[in-house]
Amino acid sequence: MAQSASHPNAGEAIAAARHERGWTQQHLADMCGYSQSTISRLERGLQSARDIEVLALVADRLGMAPAEVGLAVAGEASHSAAVKRRDFLGTTAAAAGLGILPAPVSVSGGATRRPVNPAVVGHLQQLRATLVQSDGLYGPHAAISAVHDHLTVIERQLLPAARGPLRREILKTGAEWAEFAGWLYEDLGRPEQSLWWSDRAMEWAQEADDPVRQAFILMRKAQQSVGLGQRQRAVGLASAALRVRGDVPARIRASAHLQAAHGHALLGGELPALRALDAAQELVDGDEAVNDQLGGYCNPAYAHAQRAACHLRLGNPVDAVATYQQALKHWPAIYQRERGLHLARLANAHAAHRAPDAACATAMDALNISRETESRRTTEELRRVVTSLAPWRHTAMVQDLTEAVAAV
Numbered sequence: 551m552a553q554s555a556s557h558p559n560a561g562e563a564i565a566a567a568r569h570e571r572g573w574t575q576q577h578l579a580d581m582c583g584y585s586q587s588t589i590s591r592l593e594r595g596l597q598s599a600r601d602i603e604v605l606a607l608v609a610d611r612l613g614m615a616p617a618e619v620g621l622a623v624a625g626e627a628s629h630s631a632a633v634k635r636r637d638f639l640g641t642t643a644a645a646a647g648l649g650i651l652p653a654p655v656s657v658s659g660g661a662t663r664r665p666v667n668p669a670v671v672g673h674l675q676q677l678r679a680t681l682v683q684s685d686g687l688y689g690p691h692a693a694i695s696a697v698h699d700h701l702t703v704i705e706r707q708l709l710p711a712a713r714g715p716l717r718r719e720i721l722k723t724g725a726e727w728a729e730f731a732g733w734l735y736e737d738l739g740r741p742e743q744s745l746w747w748s749d750r751a752m753e754w755a756q757e758a759d760d761p762v763r764q765a766f767i768l769m770r771k772a773q774q775s776v777g778l779g780q781r782q783r784a785v786g787l788a789s790a791a792l793r794v795r796g797d798v799p800a801r802i803r804a805s806a807h808l809q810a811a812h813g814h815a816l817l818g819g820e821l822p823a824l825r826a827l828d829a830a831q832e833l834v835d836g837d838e839a840v841n842d843q844l845g846g847y848c849n850p851a852y853a854h855a856q857r858a859a860c861h862l863r864l865g866n867p868v869d870a871v872a873t874y875q876q877a878l879k880h881w882p883a884i885y886q887r888e889r890g891l892h893l894a895r896l897a898n899a900h901a902a903h904r905a906p907d908a909a910c911a912t913a914m915d916a917l918n919i920s921r922e923t924e925s926r927r928t929t930e931e932l933r934r935v936v937t938s939l940a941p942w943r944h945t946a947m948v949q950d951l952t953e954a955v956a957a958v
Contacts, residue, residue, distance in 0.1 A: 560605060560619040561593040567612040568593075578611065584691050585738065585924065607695065666712045671719045674700065678727055679842040686885045689923030690734040697731050721758035725751045726844065729767055736774060737887070739926030744774060761796030766844045768794065769802060772809035776816065777927075784813030801845035804833035808848070808856040815863035823864065827857045840882050851880040855892050862895065867902035874899060887928070890919030894931035901938035909939060910947040917954055929958050 568578050575589040584604065592604065609619045677700065681693040704724040712720050728751035735744035748771050755763035772787035788810035792803060811826035831853050838849050858873035874896040881889050893916035900909035913935045920928040932955045942948045 561595045563614070563618050564589075564608055564612065565593040567614055567618075571612065578608065584608075585926075588691070588924070664711065666708055666716060666720070668716055668719075670708060671716075671723055674704070674723050674727065678723075678730060682730065682842065683884060685730075685734065685737075686887055687923075689887050689925050690737045691924055694731075694734045694738070697727065697734060701727050701731060718758050721754045722760050722763060725754040725758065725760070725763045725767065728754060729763075729770055732770065732774070736777065737925050737927055739930070741774070741778060745771075748774065761794050762798055762802065762844065765791045765794035765796075765798045765806070766802050769806040769809055769845075772806065772813070776809060776812040779816065781813050781816040784816065785810055788813060799843065799845055800833045801843075801848040804830040804853065805845050805848045807833070808853065811856065811860050812863070815860040818864070820864050823860050827853070827860060830856070838880065840884065847882075847885065849882070851877045851882065855881075855888075855895075858892075858899070859895060862899050862902065865902075867899045870899035871896065871903060886919060887923040887925050890916045890923060891925060891928045891931060893919065894928050894935060897935045898931065898938055901935055906939055906942040906945065906948060909935060910951050913951055914954070917951075917958070920958060929955075932958070 568575070575593070576586045579586045579589045588604065589608070592608065605619045605621060606616065609616060609621070677696075681696055684692045701724070704720065704727060708720050709717065709724065728747050732744045732747035732751060735741075735747060748767060752764065752767045752771075755767055768787050768791035772784045772791065775781075775784035775787060788806045791806035792810070807826045807830035811823045811830070814820075814823035814826060830848075831850070834848055834850050834853050836850075838851070840846050840849055854873055854877035858870045858877060861867070861870035861873060874892060878889065878892060878896070881892070893912055897909045897913035897916060900906075900912055913932055916928060917932060920932065936948075936952050936955050939948045939951070943952070
């Protein structure tokens with residue numbers, strides 16, 4: 551059922567319950583899949599009223615009744631209109647698994663596990679696709695809790711109980727879920743957790759003897775290395791992804807070329823970066839559609855955005871601006887969070903080209919998306935925009951942008 555909130559002391563009640571359990575704000579945030587700043591805003595009564603689902607999840611993790619945080623159940627007549635995205639991704643997703651996902655069972659004392667229903671593999675694949683779409687539209691906080699819940703089921707219930715070919719299929723699917731967790735943590739600005747889950751994904755992909763997933767995860771580890779500024783490691787891991795034998799889809803190979811390009815750009819190697827970018831573009835040209843398969847996001851617009859980022863790394867802001875604009879013109883609507891990220895990078899390119907008006911206007915567009923998705927990568931990029939605009943810091947538009955970014 552839908553819920554409404556009208557409790558002026560909800561934040562105080564949450565803070566009291568948290569202190570009673572001896573939890574820090576960061577610990578509660580980790581339990582919920584939110585940032586510490588979200589919990590802080592919630593306790594101070596500053597969290598947006600749109601996040602009723604945030605209240606519901608926080609209350610659940612603290613063992614509080616909905617009424618304690620001012621959540622009142624609305625009538626059945628308004629149910630359809632009031633269903634929230636987390637209701638769908640959390641409660642409804644779990645309900646959809648009844649009869650497919652096994653209930654928790656104790657194996658102490660020689661008890662036997664419940665046999666795994668083979669339909670669980672298709673169920674997990676469909677659910678992951680839904681959560682990937684949610685992440686693209688709303689950011690990582692909309693998906694991280696459900697991802698953790700299902701990884702727990704995979705690791706503690708499904709894998710110990712499955713045998714033979716079914717276990718291999720669960721390992722392959724589990725590798726995709728673990729890699730997705732790594733991606734979410736990367737966007738949350740938590741690299742240690744991101745790297746941990748990518749390592750777990752690789753472990754499962756190797757046990758399953760699956761070259762496609764191994765290549766994809768190597769590419770993702772190269773991408774993580776780019777984000778951490780590990781230049782040689784990024785090139786090495788991208789090259790390893792390209793060496794994987796087997797029927798690796800073109801879009802995964804294109805993604806590996808793109809990460810190699812970023813590594814070369816970080817090293818200052820313009821020619822090898824451009825060669826890698828051209829190799830990627832050749833693999834994806836002519837197919838604008840995106841899909842739910844691994845690497846399915848890597849269409850021509852995505853490749854152009856990565857080319858623009860490399861131009862910026864190489865000190866070519868004019869080329870970066872033109873290429874970002876081309877990419878964003880054809881950007882898929884389903885990847886809203888990434889649109890915000892690339893708008894922020896376009897703003898940086900404008901700033902590098904000494905166009906403060908365009909930089910501020912573009913950064914504000916990115917900020918509006920960032921407020922919805924809470925992407926740490928986008929926020930960090932916007933902070934770099936503010937730094938780049940220091941020569942114009944006394945102008946009204948830059949001061950307005952600086953204040954707006956500081957408030958995120």
